[in-house]
Amino acid sequence: MEIFLKDVQDGLNASPKYLQSKYFYDKKGDELFQQIMHSEDYYLTRCELEIFQQQSGKLAEFFKSKLGDFDVWELGAGDATKSSYLLKALKDQDVDFIYYPVDISANIIEWLQQNLPGKLPGLKLHGMQGEYLAMLNQSKTQSAKPKLVLFLGSNVGNIPLGETGAFLSSIRNCLNVHDILMIGMDLKKNPHIIRRAYNDRDGITSHFNLNLLERINRELGGDFCLDKFHHYPSYDPISGTCKSFLVSLEKQQVSIGAEKFDFEKNECIQTEVSQKYSVSQTSSLAKLSGFEPIGHFFDSRNYFLEAVWECV
Ligand SMILES: C[S@@+](CC[C@H](N)C(=O)[O-])C[C@H]1O[C@@H](n2cnc3c(N)ncnc32)[C@H](O)[C@@H]1O
Incomplete structure (x- = not known):
């Protein structure tokens, strides 16, 4: 306060x-953001959801082959609608992981703790309420396992471009070599489509x-x-x-x-x-901040990118 x-x-x-x-994200803000995500004009959620709905099996296999046994951290988890598909695919592929959702909203962390284990039986969940970096900094004391960090929803785009490299380097500094960051980034596209997403017809x-x-x-x-x-x-x-x-x-x-x-x-x-980014801009950001891009997963319209970066 x-x-x-x-x-x-x-x-x-x-x-x-x-x-x-x-x-933005108090109880009412969380509810409004969920409405935005379901609105016709806000294409970001649908595009990213499509990637998770259609490619989670492939993603889980990829992470398993790269990391073996690992834990999953999600920065700004929100209601975990998209990541739930990946968490389920990881469980289906017998990965023994703890899911650590990080969110500044106490309301959303409480909601996740109450609701997610019911939706994904057997899920081990440890909510972390607070700022992205303050929480991720605690990850080394939580477990020695390799980490998959999810940063979805183009949340990274909420950081001014000039500060993004420093922010991503700070994430890198909380991790070990070979840990993986999967980062959802909204791509440049027809400007009318983008502007409409932030000025939806329902207000x-x-x-x-x-x-x-x-x-x-x-x-x-x-x-x-x-x-x-x-x-x-x-x-x-x-x-x-x-x-x-x-x-x-x-x-x-x-x-x-x-x-x-x-x-x-x-x-x-x-x-x-x-x-909004071009694909080459996302790869430059990765290299600038101590990562190597090792995978690109797009939706069917190439509106949105899940970039997979390995810590080097
Ligand atoms: C735009 S929503 C996206 C939610 C989810 N990642 C998705 O893609 O659907 C942003 C979420 O990040 C959280 N958030 C925003 N700034 C944060 C910060 N500095 N530290 C931790 N969480 C933050 C908000 O509370 C909210 O739940």
């Missing part, structure tokens, strides 16, 4: 203003974005008036960077606890970055 307040104050005192996207993304202000009101005693802000998504097809903003519809002042923040009319708060 104190860190949340400090991060919000830092972001709203900055110029331009920003809020960190990890704070769920808009609601999701505005929920961040609602969360600040609820948890930090803010007085944001939600009708005075609008969701605005942008996509630059050259850089491949998609951004979401909240636009202040009028000159206004907002209080959060004892602090006051002024907004000009049309001033924007940046709330999310979602980077």
Whole structure:
């Protein structure tokens, strides 16, 4: 709560203003994100799901041949809809593993602990609630087995491109040589398709974005008036960077606890970055951060890539 307040104050005192996207995911944000994943315009989930539904057997065989006996860590697991297919395929192929889902949302970790073992009988699950790197740092004390780390949903794209190499190197530093990272990355494609995914026709993304202000009101005693802000998504097809903003519809002042923040009319708060990549860009990122790409798994339209990287 104190860190949340400090991060919000830092972001709203900055110029331009920003809020960190990890704070989208409270209970309501988790529910809204699940609706986004099922919405017609958000192609990312369907593409990645198709890879897991159709290629999990092949993936499990590949990981087994590379790693032998290993544990599975998933960064930002969410409701594990996609990874469940792989976990089942690993069980079917008699891999003896513990599944460690990492998520900042306490709500989602509780949900996984209550629901996943029922869906995948015999699954050994150890929930890790907290930040990606803080939790993965604990992996060496949890087990000495080789690790398969999943980082799906193009979550990596939420890290600004200039910081991605350093973030991936930090993941690499938590792992041992030959451990594997499988990373889901959204690929560059027709810009209309991308922009639509972040501006769905049912307005769920808009609601999701505005929920961040609602969360600040609820948890930090803010007085944001939600009708005075609008969701605005942008996509630059050259850089491949998609951004979401909240636009202040009028000159206004907002209080959060004892602090006051002024907004000009049309001033924007940046709330999310979602980077899109070319395949060669993903391989450069791997090499830059201490990995070697050893496998590429695409959906049938080549919209989305599961890149498999080995620690070198
Ligand atoms: C976009 S959802 C994707 C969920 C799942 N990986 C999928 O592909 O369906 C992002 C998930 O990552 C979690 N998350 C976001 N930032 C995080 C952080 N810094 N550390 C740990 N978890 C985080 C959120 O709570 C949420 O469950």
